[in-house]
Amino acid sequence: MEDIYIVMLVALFALAVTDLVVGVSNDAINFLSSAIGSRAFPMKTILIVASVGVGVGAIFSSGIMEVARKGIFMPGQFYFEEIMIIFMAVMITDVLLLDFFNSLGLPTSTTVSIVFELLGAAVSVAVIKIYNGSGNYGEIFSYINTSKATEIIMGILMAVVIAFLIGAIVQYLSRLIFSFQFEKKIKYAGAIFGGVSLTAILYFILLKGLKSVTFISQDFLSYLDNNTLVILGAGLVIFTLISQLLMSLFKTHILKFIILIGTFSLALAFAGNDLVNFIGVPIAAWQSFELWQAAYAASGTLPSQFLMSDLQGEVSTPAFLLLGAGGVMVITLWFSRKARNVVETGVNLSRQGEVTERFDPNFLSRAIVRYSVLLGNAIGAITPKAVSQKIDEKFQKPGAFTRDSEETPAFDLVRASVNLVVASILISIGTSLKLPLSTTYVTFMVAMGTSLADRAWDRESAVYRVAGVVNVVGGWFVTALVAFSAAAIFAAIIYFGGIIAITILIILAIFSIARSFVLHARKEKEKKRKKPFRRNDISTINDIVVESSKNISSIVCGVNQMFSKTVKNLGYYDKSKLKKNKKSIKKLESEIDELKRNVFYFIKSIEETSLDSNRFYILILDYLQDIVQSIGYITRNSYNHVNNNHKNLKFNQIRDLKRVDDKMQALFDEIEDIFAHRDFARIDVVLAGKQALLSDVGELIEKQIKRIRTTESSPRNSELYFGLLLETRDLITSTMNLLELYREFNIAVEATMFSTGLPQKEQD
Known part of the structure; x- marks a missing residue:
């Protein structure tokens, strides 16, 4: 009997490694697109910095692992054998779903997928339990952590709107300050901009992130809490002076420095927030197995009789698992071809100049652009002409964005800096509040908001770019629906089919991923053969x-x-x-x-x-x-x-x-x-x-x-x-x-x- 669950654990951890690969391939857009799109550094430098950030962030992630154990459902309502069914259905669904989106080159949310997969599988098993028992389906709410699930879902949806608006506002103000000819003004305002950006990153990444690290002493954390304002004030002064020193003495481009630190911080925030999406479920399964094994040794409790109430408590995640997961993420970051495709989608949708548009217009994108133009004309009519001319001067684009070359940046250093800093701050806030915030939603919507504010979507490209955003956001809703439905179906299949069903589903997952790899390799070969104009x-x-x-x-x-x-x-x-x-x-x-x-x-x-x-x-x-x-x-x-x-x-x-x-x-x-x-x-x-x-x-x-x-x-x-x-x-x-x-x-x-x-x- 014990051997069956050991096999299931091995399968879950194997699926977790696969999930790390497909998940990082999709989430790479979160921390690579700004640095790659701005051409601030060579690709190797960007990957090295991102890799360090992912490795450090993996250590910071242990504090939110409870999402997989008690964030969505009530573990005390399920027996051990039922919990293992839920976890197995979730991991198989997650691997298949993320690989599908990677093959399409579309960014989706690993957070949304895991949340709705846990929800779907738990609901499915709960319905079966109720059907076999009392038959009162009103009891389903006792199986689901409705308050936490609602909080998570609302947090994700709010993040989409907030990220877009804040990204647009900050970028618009930044462009008014620096304009596209920012080289002169950066000499005077760059130190302050760098000081504010680096201080914000210090607060939300380090001060908040350190609270999740188990080996940091409580006395030190208390000191940080009690002296937050002092630390922020000192950080602002110190980082402003450092920024000025870097520009004056070392001739460092402060925006490039911010992009470098921002890439690191966003990679750190990604790993700290999203690692639970990949290894939280197998770790929860392992902890469940240990709890049942102890109960079985003590009293001979069967898997079908052992309620998982103990999963409600605080359980720390072993450091070696976090480091191992971070290592897999770093390797994937360097070698995944699908990651480059997903990044390319995000970069092209926010590109300042012309690009071969991937998405076809639809009725929704046409309507949005049409009414946006009317709104813009109305605002322009009531704005004083002198003010409009002054603003237009700030948005005069240099000729660099009209050249068609592999070395041409998709956007400039100002927008790349805003993308990274704003996204890092928002994601870190979610992490500090123990919310599995969707890093994909935040980074993508920040990038789209800054693109809109930066007038990257002009009359020639707006209808295509908006269609792209609509398709991506629509894909997010599809993610939620498919994740819930597929996990529910797989859980039912495993519940009635047992180990045979698990074997068949795992073989299906292996075949699907292998086929996807072959088709993608063929598509990449064809793409290389056809040199673009x-x-x-x-x-x-x-x-x-x-x-x-x-x-x-x-x-x-x-x-x-x-x-x-x-x-x-x-x-x-x-x-x-x-x-x-x-x-x-x-x-x-x-x-x-x-x-x-x-x-x-x-x-x-x-x-x-x-x-x-x-x-x-x-x-x-x-x-x-x-x-x-x-x-x-x-x-x-x-x-x-x-x-x-x-x-x-x-x-x-x-x-x-x-x-x-x-x-x-x-x-x-x-x-x-x-x-x-x-x-x-x-x-x-x-x-x-x-x-x-x-x-x-x-x-x-x-x-x-x-x-x-x-x-x-x-x-x-x-x-x-x-x-x-x-x-x-x-x-x-x-x-x-x-x-x-x-x-x-x-x-x-x-x-x-x-x-x-x-x-x-x-x-x-």
Whole structure:
């Protein structure tokens, strides 16, 4: 009997390690995004500082471990075997849920997930107990710590609003003081700004955080409580002097110093507040096992008879477990690729300049932006013109944010400092009040508030950024709902299925995470293969040739594969593969959409002597779009035909399409090779076969007309077959038009090189 629970404990701690990995991958946005977005330091420096903060914060976290033991439910109402079921369901759910959000690259709250998982699993087991017992479901409130659970949930929801408003207000005031040209004013006001920031961090991180450390003497803590104002006053003076000394004597950029300390403090606050989310449950399970084991040794109490009332008391967390958990968090911080994706989402939503927007507008984001513009216009109408002009001067952005480069910061040092200091303070307040405050909610909403106040969301980007925020916040509500429901279901399954159900669920979790890892690695590989457009990549004619050749080769390769797969899968009447083809066509369409979005920047980046090339590049995109539209029609119509259960094409029709496919494949292979190696002399050879291809397709159209007149044929089949042939003809025409355009442009480029006397190799 004891062995079963030992196995469950081993599984819980294994799940805890996995949970630490997936949890830190998601929560890395909390303390990395500001430092990374501002480009204040190299990535290695940021990770070192964050790692130290996480390690120290892990030690500070022991004071809030009771959230998993008694913060959500009443342990005295559950027997030991029921408590273990609750804990097992919670950990399995948490691992699956956080990994899912990591794969999407969306930040979610590990605090909300653990709170609602504990709530869902406890409610599920309580309902089963009531059903098997009295049947009075009103008793459910005696199983749940409703007051504490309500306090936690309300605290989390309030934190969203408070973090956004405080972040916006502090950033707006900071920008009015420093403006975007802050280098001059920082010499005079930087010491005070640094003194206030560092004193605030000292108070909320050190003075409050030390209270959670078990090896600090009570006399020392009492001294801190009794002399708080004196310590703060002295800290303000000392840190102001230190800030001035750093700027004057050591020529240190005080904002960079604040970002460094802020990153450390936020990482510390994260570990101190969120470590309970990852290891609190297995530690509570271990402590429960020890309590039952002692009772069993003393009186032979069975797991189904031992109430867990003793979990109500204070139980300290072993230091080695905290240090071990901190070590896992640090390793994850350095090596997790998914963490970088989640950070990228937060950075791009708060970016000062333009970026390829990830989120599509929705009705809510459009409405919010529309009414915000109306409100802004109303406020502007009643504000004196002189005041408006003075404020606008403070928000004049430097040219650094208009450059498109990997080294371009997403926002400046002032905003990064405000993000870190405000978020650290708010999270530390929650920690000191023993509330498992959502660090994700606080840091994300502070960053969004500062972005709004800093006018990073202009008329060009606001609807996309607001849509992103709506999607992320909506995901938080989904987190709560899914966490509660999944944990409740898993708890019921484990309750009735026992060790077999636990084994199956753990295998499911392992399979899900392994599959997620493989898919994410594949997506990262694809992302690296497709180099994103950057404005400073193109400025000359040769750059245009290189960029357009790469685009054509990529699109043609995708169209080639899609055409062959569609013909093959249509022949086999394979609905599932045709559906996969239909989904894959969106990748080609997104490539074209991204190229079209960058046309504005492309035209601005071209040298004046190359302005005649703009028309060429735009027409190239137009022909590529026609090509993708044709293959999109072919793919979607083929899927719709099969999905509607219409009769399959006849053998002769499939055979004729396969012959066309063979010729199209040879054509596209040749074109892909031409542009991959930029061997444009071979274009004439391909163009010579244009008429033969069009004639072959025309003959098949005539052949189908004769079939309809002479033999019985399905109207739906004829509709599909004619559609495929006509779109294939359009596909060939668009492809050949693109080649003709490129041939003419290449002739013009060679003539230009000849007139300037530059050899081909020098141009390349």
